[in-house]
């Protein structure tokens with residue numbers, strides 16, 4: 001099954017109204033040259049700004065997190081239906097910064113994925129190992145554990161409506177990128193694990209790489225057979241860099 005490429009920017013906790021507008025305008029101006037679908041995942045307060053800027057374009061927008069709860073007395077949480085209300089197509093779930101700074105377990109990540117799908121959003125489900133885990137030769141075990149929790153919750157039917165992102169924690173914001181071979185090895189493992197549940201879903205699943213993807217390494221990474229795009233942090237804040245990654249897909 002032919003898979004299309006997706007290049008999604010994760011702005012993390014950066015920006016303000018003026019800077020965002022310049023960024024959105026810059027991305028819009030060059031989006032036609034992108035070979036990948038482009039998306040930006042912005043901080044919650046700027047979803048309306050993203051919607052206003054990107055409606056009617058080919059660029060999608062989304063959030064960086066979502067509550068596992070549908071609605072109710074959950075102060076500070078933002079529900080999937082609310083994201084839908086703002087036109088989001090995507091919600092990142094289980095980013096390693098959420099897992100490590102906010103104690104999100106594999107089960108919470110799975111429940112958030114489920115909540116997103118139930119509201120019609122596409123979760124970008126992040127998995128990845130720490131440096132200690134890689135050096136301890138348990139990368140495969142960690143990725144499998146993270147993925148299996150999601151599979152147990154949403155099943156193949158849910159994965160058919162999801163995107164997975166492999167983000168080695170040691171490569172995030174460090175300038176150290178997984179080599180194309182290292183990344184491909186884990187992407188192939190993810191696809192094989194999903195294939196054990198449903199081969200068709202696995203064949204169609206978009207698996208993004210994230211972790212210091214930049215214009216100078218994007219092409220080689222995305223040329224790997226199981227790498228279907230990127231989840232971009234730092235380079236997503238510079239229109240020329242983000243667009244160059246989209247053009248390299």
Ligand SMILES: O=C[C@H](O)COP(=O)(O)O
Nearest residue numbers: 010172173211212233234
């Ligand atoms: O979600 C994006 C990743 O954490 C990658 O961030 P980075 O490109 O700054 O390394």
